[in-house]
Amino acid sequence: MATPVMDKSQPEGGADATAEASPYITAVFRIRRFNPEVSDEAHWEDFRLEIDPKERVLDVLHKIKWELDGTLTFRRSCAHGICGSDAMRINGRNRLACKTLIKDISPEKPITVEPIKGLAVQKDLIVDMEPFFQAYRDVMPFLITKGNEPTRERLQSPEDRERFDDTTKCILCAACTSSCPVFWVDGQYFGPAAIVNAHRFIFDSRDEGGEQRLEVLNDRDGVWRCRTVFNCTEACPRGIQVTKAIQEVKRALITRRY
Numbered sequence: 001m002a003t004p005v006m007d008k009s010q011p012e013g014g015a016d017a018t019a020e021a022s023p024y025i026t027a028v029f030r031i032r033r034f035n036p037e038v039s040d041e042a043h044w045e046d047f048r049l050e051i052d053p054k055e056r057v058l059d060v061l062h063k064i065k066w067e068l069d070g071t072l073t074f075r076r077s078c079a080h081g082i083c084g085s086d087a088m089r090i091n092g093r094n095r096l097a098c099k100t101l102i103k104d105i106s107p108e109k110p111i112t113v114e115p116i117k118g119l120a121v122q123k124d125l126i127v128d129m130e131p132f133f134q135a136y137r138d139v140m141p142f143l144i145t146k147g148n149e150p151t152r153e154r155l156q157s158p159e160d161r162e163r164f165d166d167t168t169k170c171i172l173c174a175a176c177t178s179s180c181p182v183f184w185v186d187g188q189y190f191g192p193a194a195i196v197n198a199h200r201f202i203f204d205s206r207d208e209g210g211e212q213r214l215e216v217l218n219d220r221d222g223v224w225r226c227r228t229v230f231n232c233t234e235a236c237p238r239g240i241q242v243t244k245a246i247q248e249v250k251r252a253l254i255t256r257r258y
């Protein structure tokens with residue numbers, strides 16, 4: 001569908017108001033639209049607009065929603081890479097819209113934006129995250145201890161803290177799990193994010209629930225489904241070594257040393 005162009009290429013006050021070249025370019029945002037109240041079929045819709053390449057994809061989605069089509073639906077909250085709510089497929093790759101600059105994604109061609117894969121689409125860019133969070137809950141992502149209550153805090157050496165530092169960075173955006181071909185084929189697989197969050201506690205020296213978590217992940221839908229494709233590591237916006245964490249959990253299952 002063609003949409004009006006928002007032309008910001010001329011500075012206010014006319015072309016002579018400033019000697020600086022306009023930063024604006026014309027870009028096409030090709031967005032996967034789906035509204036189950038209107039049609040069972042999803043379709044692509046084009047939005048042509050003037051944007052500054054230093055803007056983020058999230059800024060442009062806001063611009064489309066606020067100025068061109070108020071029905072466009074997507075999740076976002078913090079807008080600064082912390083809440084994990086705006087993972088989407090941008091130019092065929094899972095990214096956070098709030099951390100993706102237009103200039104980094106070939107704006108001279110149509111920029112495709114679609115929902116992450118492997119989870120049911122509810123509307124436009126919004127998917128049903130419940131299966132993802134169920135897998136997260138299944139690995140018991142909280143400290144498990146058996147008595148030995150400390151009088152003050154539970155102490156831990158810097159070296160022991162470092163052991164699981166990488167996996168503490170997860171923001172549960174689902175970019176990893178929804179980039180995994182095993183998860184696409186069979187959504188029963190726990191997926192990389194759940195394993196990352198199990199890793200965070202299995203390798204925590206203060207935790208005593210490692211055996212329980214390993215047994216959960218020893219399931220037919222657990223870590224052994226991983227085919228070491230590395231999509232998850234590439235997709236993670238936090239730079240977590242996701243595949244390495246999965247390998248460490250596999251090794252812990254074999255050796256029972258962690």
Ligand code: SF4
Nearest residue numbers: 170171173174176236
């Ligand atoms: S491991 Fe990375 S990609 Fe996966 S949910 Fe956590 S932050 Fe997102």
Ligand code: FES
Nearest residue numbers: 079081083084098
């Ligand atoms: S909106 Fe919170 S991570 Fe992007």
